[in-house]
Amino acid sequence: MIQFNSLQNQIVSMLKLGSEEFMQKVLNNRRWTLPSPETKIHQIVHTRGPNFLLNTHPPFGDVNRVSKERDYFYVVRDDLLHPLVNGNKARKLDGLLPLLQHYSVSDVVTCGGCQSAHTAAIAVLCAERGIVSHLLLRGEQPEILTGYNLMSTMYGNVIYVPRTIYANREEMLKSYAKSVAGNDGSVLWFGDIIEASSATELSTSPNFMQMDVSRSEGNHHRNILVINEGAGDSVALLGVIRLVQYLSQNHLLGKERPMKFVVDAGTGTTAVGLGLAAHCLGLPWEVYAVILADKIEGYRKQEAHLISEFKKHFNIEFIDQNVNREDAGIVNWVERGRPRKFGNVLEGEVETCQQIAQQTGILVDPVYTLAAWETAMLLSSSDAEEGPEVVLLHTGGTLGMFGLAQRETEECRR
Numbered sequence: 001m002i003q004f005n006s007l008q009n010q011i012v013s014m015l016k017l018g019s020e021e022f023m024q025k026v027l028n029n030r031r032w033t034l035p036s037p038e039t040k041i042h043q044i045v046h047t048r049g050p051n052f053l054l055n056t057h058p059p060f061g062d063v064n065r066v067s068k069e070r071d072y073f074y075v076v077r078d079d080l081l082h083p084l085v086n087g088n089k090a091r092k093l094d095g096l097l098p099l100l101q102h103y104s105v106s107d108v109v110t111c112g113g114c115q116s117a118h119t120a121a122i123a124v125l126c127a128e129r130g131i132v133s134h135l136l137l138r139g140e141q142p143e144i145l146t147g148y149n150l151m152s153t154m155y156g157n158v159i160y161v162p163r164t165i166y167a168n169r170e171e172m173l174k175s176y177a178k179s180v181a182g183n184d185g186s187v188l189w190f191g192d193i194i195e196a197s198s199a200t201e202l203s204t205s206p207n208f209m210q211m212d213v214s215r216s217e218g219n220h221h222r223n224i225l226v227i228n229e230g231a232g233d234s235v236a237l238l239g240v241i242r243l244v245q246y247l248s249q250n251h252l253l254g255k256e257r258p259m260k261f262v263v264d265a266g267t268g269t270t271a272v273g274l275g276l277a278a279h280c281l282g283l284p285w286e287v288y289a290v291i292l293a294d295k296i297e298g299y300r301k302q303e304a305h306l307i308s309e310f311k312k313h314f315n316i317e318f319i320d321q322n323v324n325r326e327d328a329g330i331v332n333w334v335e336r337g338r339p340r341k342f343g344n345v346l347e348g349e350v351e352t353c354q355q356i357a358q359q360t361g362i363l364v365d366p367v368y369t370l371a372a373w374e375t376a377m378l379l380s381s382s383d384a385e386e387g388p389e390v391v392l393l394h395t396g397g398t399l400g401m402f403g404l405a406q407r408e409t410e411e412c413r414r
Ligand SMILES: Cc1ncc(COP(=O)(O)O)c(C=O)c1O
Pocket: 086, 088, 117, 118, 232, 264, 265, 266, 267, 268, 269, 270, 271, 368, 369, 395, 396, 397
């Protein structure tokens, strides 16, 4: 059974700013990676069995057109945003990539596991902008490259780092970045540039064009930017807030209908972005994040940390005491139906993914998105209490399937 930590209902808070002003301050006049926040919203009708039916043109707002006894949830198809970049990475990097251009960054140094979706996303998105990426991957090079590992290799410079050295990430990133910078290059940490930048500075960047000019003039001075593992920074919340603003338009999910938003949580950044945006826009939406990589306490800490960083970086004040408190509670962190050590796949789960794929054309992976899918099913089933409609944010992760297959193959060989 899911245990809900529903603090959200207790929160009747307001921003010092109105929601319009909040959006203006945080989102307007900003440069983005995605040309538009647009995404598709589909609907899954499920019957006992379970069996699934995909509706690509759901009747928003017209509840009568969906038979009452049929259970359904909406799926926000962020898995379709980019063929190689996870939906949640595309959102998290939406507000971040333009900052690299603002600071005329020539090289990015970041790190992750061998099958890191984060390093692959950085590699692809940097390459699209002519920025060189250096990806420090934990452990040894696999015999056969596949999945995110293959994409990191195709789009960026991959360096495998022994686990003992990787254990001290900060030192590792620092010394590698210094070696790339050489004597006349400079090294910036992402935290530094965000501290230094006010929203206005970022929105009226004169450096945007300068970078291309200096490159074309053959200026080889290198500006290295170090991005922490996972890019789980408060800037990552911007893209998710932009998504919520898009979804809450009247012709889509609207601003009045109560909704339960379900998402799978790794670091929890996407979930906090959803919760914060819903809260600040005054939407009657609750966020349910299925915890996969840490304990509930860890996620609550991360939530409090991200909110406090966000307030500091974007100069946002809340009147409400709850949002300033350690346990602000804008996200309901829930356990997976069958909890396990992160990354483990239990019997029958690949078959469930197969069934979903065959009946709907939607691919979910057993590590992340299946967890959210199952929770969306539970919350929207007729056994659940009558209540708000359910929306699943599909975070992508297709290439994760290849990483899993690689793991299986390697385990078989041992
Ligand atoms: C498919 C997928 N879903 C969710 C997550 C976790 O997102 P977050 O770290 O924002 O919780 C990841 C992280 O890599 C992912 O690949």
